[in-house]
Amino acid sequence: MAITGAERVPRLTVVRRLEAAGFRAWPASSTFYDGTWAVRLTTSFPAKRLNSVNPLDPADDADIEARIERAGARFAAAGRPLLFRQSPLAPPRLIRHLDTAGWSSFGESIVFTAELAALDFSTAIDRIPLQDARRYLDASLLVHHRPPELRDGLEEVLASIRPPAAYFVRETEEGGPIAVALAITDNDLAGILDVAVDPASRRQGIGIDLVATALRHTLHKGARTGWLQVEAGNAAGLALYRRLGFAEAYRYVYRAPPGLIV
Numbered sequence: 651m652a653i654t655g656a657e658r659v660p661r662l663t664v665v666r667r668l669e670a671a672g673f674r675a676w677p678a679s680s681t682f683y684d685g686t687w688a689v690r691l692t693t694s695f696p697a698k699r700l701n702s703v704n705p706l707d708p709a710d711d712a713d714i715e716a717r718i719e720r721a722g723a724r725f726a727a728a729g730r731p732l733l734f735r736q737s738p739l740a741p742p743r744l745i746r747h748l749d750t751a752g753w754s755s756f757g758e759s760i761v762f763t764a765e766l767a768a769l770d771f772s773t774a775i776d777r778i779p780l781q782d783a784r785r786y787l788d789a790s791l792l793v794h795h796r797p798p799e800l801r802d803g804l805e806e807v808l809a810s811i812r813p814p815a816a817y818f819v820r821e822t823e824e825g826g827p828i829a830v831a832l833a834i835t836d837n838d839l840a841g842i843l844d845v846a847v848d849p850a851s852r853r854q855g856i857g858i859d860l861v862a863t864a865l866r867h868t869l870h871k872g873a874r875t876g877w878l879q880v881e882a883g884n885a886a887g888l889a890l891y892r893r894l895g896f897a898e899a900y901r902y903v904y905r906a907p908p909g910l911i912v
Contacts, residue, residue, distance in 0.1 A: 662708070665899070667839075668763070668877055669706065671836050672761075672841065672879070673704075674813055674836055675811065675836065675843055676700065676811075677700075678691060679691065679693065679694065679807075684717050685710045685712070687703055687705045687706070688703070690702055691728045691730060692803070694803030694807075695804055695807055699735070700807070701728075703721045703733070703734045704737070704739075705739060705744060708740065714743065714747050731906065731912065732906075732907060732910075734748065735902055735904055735905075736904070736905050737901075738900050748905050751908065753905045753907055753908065754912075755905055757912075758883075758901060758902070759901065759903075760880055760882055761898070762879070762880065762896035762897065763896065766840065766869045766876050768895060769894060771862055771865070773859075773862070775863060776863070779816035779817050780819050782817075783809070784805070785817075786808075788827075789830050790846070791804065793847070813836040814835045817830075818832070818867075820859075820860055827848075828848045828851040828856065829846065829847040830844060830846055831845045831863075831864045832844040833867055833868050835871045835873050837872075838875060839873060839874075840868030841877050842864055842865065842877075845857065845861060845887075847860075861894065862894065876896070
């Protein structure tokens, strides 16, 4: 069944499906479960989505303090700061506990969805995805301005993706990368990730063209619903995705213990 965006009260079945798709599209190197709390850790790459506790059932709120302590021990052993990722699936009692204990909230992000058949791809050009994963890796590092020491970690993440992945890169006439996007076709779902345009090449329509191209590719592969995530403070990204026809499905934030600088 197709997924539609809902800006106010998200349906938990929709959230669960998109959360699962997100885990598959951007996999952590290790995932441990404490009840329905997914403890995701990736020592080789510092992305918050790959290094956070993700509660997945609003009713799973037993032994909160002990479970936070257990999660903290795992994160400490991995050399990562303890973070929770609070989506609409987080138990209200856990949220109240974190609020009372003084945990900070940051990194609010919005998950958007769109029915691909309803989007206008008339101006999108069919482009063959890049077949060389390492070439995409190098382009992504350059466009995102990531330090070279993260190369092995990002390569591990990309190699761990199980659903079919398509790599899209825009280059200058000289062959230098200026924009990247990763499309994951997971049955009828299409996730668009790792989107970035080099600052010197922005405001030229490159981002919307690249995302539309990636979405059109997934439509040809049988996807019906597109999804993506963008930080709530990214005005340019929000405008781009809304212009394409995406609508808000739900939001999430990260939570950090008192005193942790993130």
